[in-house]
Amino acid sequence: MSKIxxxxxxxxxxxxxxxxxxxxxxxxxxxxxxVTLCTAILALTGLPQKFHDExxxxxxxxxxxxxxxxxxxxxxxxxxxxxxxxxxxxxxxYQIFSxxxxxxxxxxxxxxxxxxxxxxxxxGRSKEKPQFDRYSFGEKFEYWALVWGLxxxxxxxxxxxxxxxxxxxxxxxxxxxxxxAHGWEALLAxxxxxxxxxxxxxxxxxxxxxxxxxxxxxxxxxxxxxxYARIMAEETELAVIRPDVGDDTSGGS
Amino acid sequence: MKHGLVLLVLAVAMVLALMAGVFVLVAQxxxxxxxxxxxxxxxxxxxxxxxxxxxxxxxxxxxxxxxxESCTECHTTPEAVTxxxxxxxxxxxxxxxxxxxxTLSSGENLxxxxxxxxxxQSVHGASHVMCIDCHRFMExxxxxxxxxxxxxxxxxxxxxxxxxxSDKYEQTLDSVHAEILRTxxxxxxxxxxxxxxxxxxDPHQPRTRVSQTCAQCHRPIYDxxxxxxxxxxxxxxxxxxxxxxxxxxxxxxxxxxxxAVFHVESPELCARCHTDxxxxxxxxxxxxxxxxxKEEFHGMTVEFYRTYYPTIWCYKAxxxxxxxxxxxxxxxxxxxxxxxxxxxxxxxKCHPDAGxxxxxxxxxxxxxxxxxxxxxxxVQLFYRTLIPLIMAGxxxxxxxxxxxxxxxxxxxxxxR
Numbered sequence: 001m002s003k004i005x006x007x008x009x010x011x012x013x014x015x016x017x018x019x020x021x022x023x024x025x026x027x028x029x030x031x032x033x034x035v036t037l038c039t040a041i042l043a044l045t046g047l048p049q050k051f052h053d054e055x056x057x058x059x060x061x062x063x064x065x066x067x068x069x070x071x072x073x074x075x076x077x078x079x080x081x082x083x084x085x086x087x088x089x090x091x092x093x094y095q096i097f098s099x100x101x102x103x104x105x106x107x108x109x110x111x112x113x114x115x116x117x118x119x120x121x122x123x124g125r126s127k128e129k130p131q132f133d134r135y136s137f138g139e140k141f142e143y144w145a146l147v148w149g150l151x152x153x154x155x156x157x158x159x160x161x162x163x164x165x166x167x168x169x170x171x172x173x174x175x176x177x178x179x180x181a182h183g184w185e186a187l188l189a190x191x192x193x194x195x196x197x198x199x200x201x202x203x204x205x206x207x208x209x210x211x212x213x214x215x216x217x218x219x220x221x222x223x224x225x226x227x228y229a230r231i232m233a234e235e236t237e238l239a240v241i242r243p244d245v246g247d248d249t250s251g252g253s
Numbered sequence: 254m255k256h257g258l259v260l261l262v263l264a265v266a267m268v269l270a271l272m273a274g275v276f277v278l279v280a281q282x283x284x285x286x287x288x289x290x291x292x293x294x295x296x297x298x299x300x301x302x303x304x305x306x307x308x309x310x311x312x313x314x315x316x317x318x319x320x321x322e323s324c325t326e327c328h329t330t331p332e333a334v335t336x337x338x339x340x341x342x343x344x345x346x347x348x349x350x351x352x353x354x355x356t357l358s359s360g361e362n363l364x365x366x367x368x369x370x371x372x373x374q375s376v377h378g379a380s381h382v383m384c385i386d387c388h389r390f391m392e393x394x395x396x397x398x399x400x401x402x403x404x405x406x407x408x409x410x411x412x413x414x415x416x417x418x419s420d421k422y423e424q425t426l427d428s429v430h431a432e433i434l435r436t437x438x439x440x441x442x443x444x445x446x447x448x449x450x451x452x453x454x455d456p457h458q459p460r461t462r463v464s465q466t467c468a469q470c471h472r473p474i475y476d477x478x479x480x481x482x483x484x485x486x487x488x489x490x491x492x493x494x495x496x497x498x499x500x501x502x503x504x505x506x507x508x509x510x511x512x513a514v515f516h517v518e519s520p521e522l523c524a525r526c527h528t529d530x531x532x533x534x535x536x537x538x539x540x541x542x543x544x545x546x547k548e549e550f551h552g553m554t555v556e557f558y559r560t561y562y563p564t565i566w567c568y569k570a571x572x573x574x575x576x577x578x579x580x581x582x583x584x585x586x587x588x589x590x591x592x593x594x595x596x597x598x599x600x601x602k603c604h605p606d607a608g609x610x611x612x613x614x615x616x617x618x619x620x621x622x623x624x625x626x627x628x629x630x631x632v633q634l635f636y637r638t639l640i641p642l643i644m645a646g647x648x649x650x651x652x653x654x655x656x657x658x659x660x661x662x663x664x665x666x667x668x669r
Contacts, residue, residue, distance in 0.1 A: 052553050058560070067557040122653035124660075160550075163614055164607045172613030176621070177628040179550070184636030188643065196647045204654065 004231060005214075019217040021231065023209050027091075031084060032210045035146075038081035042153075043190050045074040050183040078157055085150050104134040107144070111137035133226040138200055142192075149189045156182040300324040344384040345369050359402040371452045387413040404439050410450070411443040418444075424505035432509075442470065461488060463497040471498075477579040482586075484579075494532055513566040517559040520546065523572045542618040546572070549616075568603070575599050 003022040008015055024032075045064065048057035049071070061070050095101040114130035114137045121129050130136075135143070159166045159178035167175065201207040209215045220228040305311065312324075345367060347353060353365040372378040387410070400406035415422035425431050425444070434441035447466050448456060456462060464487065468475035478484040478498075486492035501522050502508075508515060524543040526532055533540045546552035551569040558567035573581075575591050582589035590599045596612045604611065621629035 049553075052557070053547075058557075061557065062561050066561060067554055119650075119653065122657040124657075164604050164611055167611040167614060168608045170610065171628075172610045172615070173626060173628045175614035176549075176616050176626060177632045180621070180629050180632045181636070184633070184640065188636065188640050191640065191644055192647065195644065195651065199651045199654070204658070 004235060020214050021217070021220050021228065022213050023215050023220075024213040026213070029210060029213055031088060034084045035081065038077045038084065039189075039193070041077045042074060042081065043186065045070045045077070046186050047190065049074070050186065075161065078154075081150070082154055085154070102134075105140060105143055107137075107140055111140055131225045132223060133230075134224060136223070138196075142196060142200075145189075145192060149185060152181060152185045153189070156185070341369075341372075341384050344388075348384075355398075357398070357400065357402055357406070361403045363398075363403055363406065367451055375452045375454055377451075377453055386416075389413075407445055407450075408434075408439060408443060411445045414444040421505050428503075428505060428507045429509040430507060459491065460493065460497055461491070463499050464488075467498045474579050481577070481579060481581045482583050483581060494526070494535065496526065512564075513558075514563045516571055517555050517563050517567050519571050519573055520552065520555060521559075539618065541620065545616075545618045545620060570603060574602070 005020040005022060007018045007020070009018050010016075044060070048054075048060040049067075051057040052061070061067055064070050064073070096103065114132065117126055117128075117130040118137075120126040156178035159174060160182060163172075163175045201210075209219075215223070217228070300312075348365055348367045349369055351366050355363050355365060357363055367384075398406065400409055422444070430441045430443075434443070446469075456466065464475060464478065464484070475484075479488055483495040486495045487497060499507075502510060510519075520543065527538065528540050528543050530540055547556055551571075554569040555567050555571055558565065558569075576582075576584075577590050582592075584591050586592060587594060589595065593612070596615075597607065597609055600607045600611055600615070616626040616629065619625040621627075621633060623630060
């Protein structure tokens with residue numbers, strides 16, 4: 001899981017140890033970049049198709065090279081995103097079964113109570129904010145919203161792409177139903193991105209950890225105190241079992 | 254100063270009035286006026302007394318050498334005595350002879366008989382158009398015909414139409430018929446092939462005449478059309494609402510309907526009538542067909558082609574690809590291409606791998622509702638409920654979060 005980087009730096013207060021937690025590995029950062037790229041292009045080429053009567057949509061589509069080019073881009077990036085998603089699922093299965101990774105993204109009862117505590121904190125009814133582990137309830141909400149969205153978009157997209165193949169097995173009515181769902185789900189996804197996602201990681205605080213992979217000790221203690229505590233505890237534990245680990249600045253785990 | 258200006262205006266007005274008066278007087282006495290004839294109209298020798306070639310008012314140069322017995326054979330009435338025009342009666346003296354005809358160098362017989370009665374009932378006869386208005390050879394004997402065949406003669410003679418109907422003539426120059434005439438075949442129609450030559454009547458009366466005119470050449474299409482919902486109503490009920498050929502194809506500037514442009518523009522053609530509330534209400538037909546089509550995959554794509562690249566062939570169905578072109582039937586007619594029994598075969602024209610369940614993918618121009626395309630309706634209902642709920646939740650959360658953030662910062666500042 002998370003690694004710890006320790007660097008000794010000179011400050012006004014003298015030589016100090018600066019602790020940085022590597023929250024996302026390179027694989028996860030690349031995955032996020034790919035999802036970002038694909039989602040942006042899919043939204044850019046897809047939404048004008050949903051709102052094809054609007055002037056801006058017509059302008060966008062003609063600027064991108066016409067309706068056929070727009071559809072070609074849309075379908076190709078849909079394939080790339082599907083590949084990323086399948087890779088992600090395979091990797092999750094591998095991490096859980098072979099690496100015995102903890103199910104950090106799994107919603108728990110604590111997430112529900114955290115959400116209520118958070119709301120009470122906002123309204124001044126609670127002095128303390130909820131303490132989060134590796135993922136807060138908000139992050140889990142977004143992750144599972146993305147999973148739901150990808151499943152819906154993938155299935156409905158496939159249906160409207162290959163209507164004759166799909167209707168060998170299913171009623172023809174699912175084709176217009178899938179088209180309806182594809183458009184509305186896309187709208188929901190984009191709305192969620194420009195509100196929930198933008199607020200939490202761009203506006204409220206510009207969170208660069210998904211690009212650099214790193215959070216400072218202060219940020220960890222503020223946003224993920226439970227995880228930070230566990231990392232520290234594990235490190236101490238490891239230091240007891242394998243004394244070489246504690247001194248290694250490149251981290252163990 | 255002011256008086257000067259008024260006087261100037263008055264002076265100009267007076268001069269103008271004077272000029273107008275003089276102009277009117279001169280115009281009345283001009284060449285158009287009919288002077289009373291100072292003599293009787295009897296016998297060639299009478300005429301030549303005044304109109305001999307060397308006399309004060311000679312016969313026109315092209316009259317010299319004419320061997321008719323009397324000038325009055327052509328110049329029958331006082332009106333006709335004026336230099337122009339030669340009355341139709343003059344022409345009819347020969348041309349009402351039923352047997353009058355000539356043989357062209359192609360061997361074809363060119364009948365020269367004119368039915369004066371029928372001509373007088375034609376639009377031109379009724380408005381006193383003269384033979385020589387179209388046939389400009391006034392001299393007799395007539396100059397020799399250059400045309401070698403009847404078709405060649407028609408192709409030369411029809412040019413006369415443009416002298417009065419230049420707008421229509423110019424429209425035909427842009428038509429597919431003119432294009433074929435220029436590049437492929439002399440048989441492509443010119444004015445007189447559709448309207449007739451001497452017995453032109455109102456081409457729209459009765460309405461069936463239009464389609465029958467086209468049928469002269471396009472017989473197989475007419476046969477398709479006459480069994481269609483439109484053709485049947487026209488021919489059997491003289492229905493004034495259904496389209497005849499020219500309502501869809503245009504009149505003089507008829508375009509090739511097989512082009513990419515015509516294909517993508519054709520839905521608008523159908524929509525002209527099928528979005529007309531009053532017209533469709535008469536037949537209990539929906540006016541939403543065009544709207545639902547444009548919202549759907551085929552229609553939306555066709556609309557993009559129409560707007561941005563109409564000359565590229567769009568392989569998406571337009572109205573006629575499913576409903577038929579000239580043989581359009583009522584949708585519940587068992588022979589209709591969109592009747593449930595035939596719909597799959599119609600889909601397979603473009604989707605050859607479509608199975609029997611595929612046809613339900615088309616919601617038949619209906620907007621999704623509980624009775625029709627219910628699955629689509631409930632998906633729509635689901636998202637129309639879900640999206641506002643989720644967005645309300647998210648926005649509520651953000652507002653609360655933001656308010657708390659601001660309050661916390663203010664408190665921190667106060668503590669400091």
